[in-house]
Amino acid sequence: MSYRPASKIEVLRAEGVWKTYDQQTVTVLNGVDFHAAAGETIALCGPSGCGKSTLLHLLGGLDQPDHGSVFVNGVELPGNGDDLRLLRHEVGFIFQLHHLIPDLSLAENCLIPTVAAGVSRIEARKRLDHLAEKTGLSHRLNHRIQKLSGGERQRTALCRALMNQPRILLADEPTGALDERTRGQVFQLLLDLVATEGVTLVMATHDRALAELCQRTVVMKDGKVYES
Amino acid sequence: MLFLKLILTNLLRHRVRTLIGIAGIAFSVAAMLTVVTILQGAIGMFERILSNDSEFIVFERNVSDLFFSNVPGDAVTQIASWDMVAHARPVLFGIVSSADHPIITCFGVSAADARIHDAVWLAGTRDDFAKNPRGVALGERAAEFLHAKIGSEVPIGREMFPVVGILKTANGFEDGGVFMPLAAAQQFFHKEGVSSVATVKLKNKEDKAAFKHAVEEKYPNLIALENEEFSRSYSQFKILKATAWAVGFCGLILGGLGVANTMIMSVFTRIREIAILRVNGFSGGQIAGIIFGESALVSAAGALAGLLIGSGVIAALQLVPMLHGYIDGHIQPVVVLAVVALAGLTGIAGALYPAIYAIRIRAVEALRFE
Numbered sequence: 001m002s003y004r005p006a007s008k009i010e011v012l013r014a015e016g017v018w019k020t021y022d023q024q025t026v027t028v029l030n031g032v033d034f035h036a037a038a039g040e041t042i043a044l045c046g047p048s049g050c051g052k053s054t055l056l057h058l059l060g061g062l063d064q065p066d067h068g069s070v071f072v073n074g075v076e077l078p079g080n081g082d083d084l085r086l087l088r089h090e091v092g093f094i095f096q097l098h099h100l101i102p103d104l105s106l107a108e109n110c111l112i113p114t115v116a117a118g119v120s121r122i123e124a125r126k127r128l129d130h131l132a133e134k135t136g137l138s139h140r141l142n143h144r145i146q147k148l149s150g151g152e153r154q155r156t157a158l159c160r161a162l163m164n165q166p167r168i169l170l171a172d173e174p175t176g177a178l179d180e181r182t183r184g185q186v187f188q189l190l191l192d193l194v195a196t197e198g199v200t201l202v203m204a205t206h207d208r209a210l211a212e213l214c215q216r217t218v219v220m221k222d223g224k225v226y227e228s
Numbered sequence: 229m230l231f232l233k234l235i236l237t238n239l240l241r242h243r244v245r246t247l248i249g250i251a252g253i254a255f256s257v258a259a260m261l262t263v264v265t266i267l268q269g270a271i272g273m274f275e276r277i278l279s280n281d282s283e284f285i286v287f288e289r290n291v292s293d294l295f296f297s298n299v300p301g302d303a304v305t306q307i308a309s310w311d312m313v314a315h316a317r318p319v320l321f322g323i324v325s326s327a328d329h330p331i332i333t334c335f336g337v338s339a340a341d342a343r344i345h346d347a348v349w350l351a352g353t354r355d356d357f358a359k360n361p362r363g364v365a366l367g368e369r370a371a372e373f374l375h376a377k378i379g380s381e382v383p384i385g386r387e388m389f390p391v392v393g394i395l396k397t398a399n400g401f402e403d404g405g406v407f408m409p410l411a412a413a414q415q416f417f418h419k420e421g422v423s424s425v426a427t428v429k430l431k432n433k434e435d436k437a438a439f440k441h442a443v444e445e446k447y448p449n450l451i452a453l454e455n456e457e458f459s460r461s462y463s464q465f466k467i468l469k470a471t472a473w474a475v476g477f478c479g480l481i482l483g484g485l486g487v488a489n490t491m492i493m494s495v496f497t498r499i500r501e502i503a504i505l506r507v508n509g510f511s512g513g514q515i516a517g518i519i520f521g522e523s524a525l526v527s528a529a530g531a532l533a534g535l536l537i538g539s540g541v542i543a544a545l546q547l548v549p550m551l552h553g554y555i556d557g558h559i560q561p562v563v564v565l566a567v568v569a570l571a572g573l574t575g576i577a578g579a580l581y582p583a584i585y586a587i588r589i590r591a592v593e594a595l596r597f598e
Contacts, residue, residue, distance in 0.1 A: 062507065062591055062592040063590075063592045088509035093507050093508075095595065099500075099504045099507070099595065100504075101237075101501055101504060103237045103241055104233070104234075104237065108230055108233065111230050112230070112504075112505065112508045112510075113508045113509050115230050115231055115510075115514075116505070116508055116510045116511070116514060117509055121229070160508065164509070
């Protein structure tokens with residue numbers, strides 16, 4: 001585990017965050033404190049059910065805590081569970097499953113966030129071409145998702161997450177569904193892109209080897225952060 | 229462009245479901261268009277019967293149907309003699325029956341009546357009609373189904389009447405009707421000395437108010453209405469119009485339920501996809517826009533198809549010999565607009581619940597419980 005802050009500017013903070021499900025019978029997060037500086041790459045590690053995904057959802061404004069606060073770029077999230085302004089401009093998400101729309105082409109899938117954010121078509125296309133080149137997908141832009149391999153699909157999801165130039169990328173086991181060889185390639189690409197784009201990466205993973213490639217590792221257990 | 233593709237993609241993904249939604253709206257629109265057009269056409273024909281070369285209809289006050297109205301003959305004679313009146317003509321309406329044809333409209337009219345005067349006489353002449361006190365003139369279609377020709381006798385009710393003329397009119401009711409001399413009709417219907425209405429033409433249109441006032445003052449049991457005024461106020465027309473719109477509206481509600489079902493299924497079968505859009509920043513309004521967009525396309529396609537089907541049905545009905553002259557195939561633009569607007573509203577209403585449901589989908593839950 002290493003802690004080597006890339007910047008002192010804090011972009012993410014969670015303070016005393018609690019989260020329960022099933023009418024408060026299942027406690028998933030148990031007073032979690034978390035912070036991330038701009039440009040940092042952080043691995044969230046821990047066994048299944050320890051609350052990694054839930055913490056990512058709260059940090060990205062997809063869900064709201066029962067107690068506690070989440071700050072993005074110093075601004076507390078209103079806590080309505082779907083902070084879309086945040087999702088459009090500040091945060092990008094990647095999931096274990098690529099969550100692409102199969103009837104659309106690779107390019108169209110990537111352009112979805114730009115439509116949501118009202119980015120002009122020309123600007124969006126430039127950004128897409130840039131990211132497609134970085135991820136080696138330029139020749140596949142017009143292909144349907146069904147025609148893509150698992151690695152290509154996850155690279156597409158990565159492109160999509162970065163389309164609106166978010167400052168924070170939240171990744172929930174982004175390589176969990178890939179074979180070992182592809183996993184390494186995609187993860188290296190993720191790290192490269194994060195570095196060149198200056199994005200803060202918070203990634204939930206079971207893979208210790210991948211976690212060690214991040215600047216910092218946060219270990220979670222039973223809804224608490226034990227190591228940071 | 230991508231937004232439009234997101235709308236189209238789902239419609240094309242489930243083509244059969246989409247077609248069912250379109251068909252629901254299409255048949256509803258077609259039913260509404262056909263029923264309203266045919267009934268409005270029928271009302272229009274009836275209005276033209278009354279307004280033939282006249283501006284006013286005088287009839288008995290507070291009757292539910294013109295068939296029950298009794299206007300005394302001397303009142304018609306008096307009204308005709310007023311300085312402001314160009315002419316006043318009595319018309320007696322009745323329903324008669326003949327073998328195989330239980331309902332035939334009968335017009336008891338004088339030889340001076342405009343419909344006798346203006347009709348195209350296929351056989352016989354207006355003078356023949358004036359000379360023979362029991363001679364009837366038949367509309368072209370009535371002559372066909374009664375198998376009548378000049379000189380033959382036709383059974384009407386329990387009596388036989390000689391045919392003195394066959395005339396052609398553009399009006400289905402008249403074309404399928406029997407024209408009887410007024411006196412013969414009065415005797416036949418046991419309405420001696422009265423008519424159903426008097427159709428009145430004024431010398432000067434500025435005298436309309438004075439004429440209405442004069443009728444009201446001298447004949448308290450009668451009422452004089454301008455033709456348009458009569459059309460608006462006559463309860464039978466109102467009932468027919470209301471029935472037509474009600475039947476059509478019920479059809480559209482059924483179509484709307486079809487759209488609602490299509491859209492509900494559309495949302496329920498792609499909760500994950502909606503969650504993906506939410507995670508990628510789509511607002512509730514944008515998600516609702518996709519749902520309403522789909523519904524609008526289904527409704528628009530259904531309305532277009534419905535207009536084509538309805539027009540086709542009306543055109544086909546006009547070709548049926550039995551209905552010749554009864555179907556006015558002129559589709560009024562206002563009816564088209566109303567039907568399309570109702571189809572649009574139905575589409576919006578049908579998409580309302582699915583859109584609300586889609587907006588309320590919690591992305592994180594939808595993705596977690598995939």
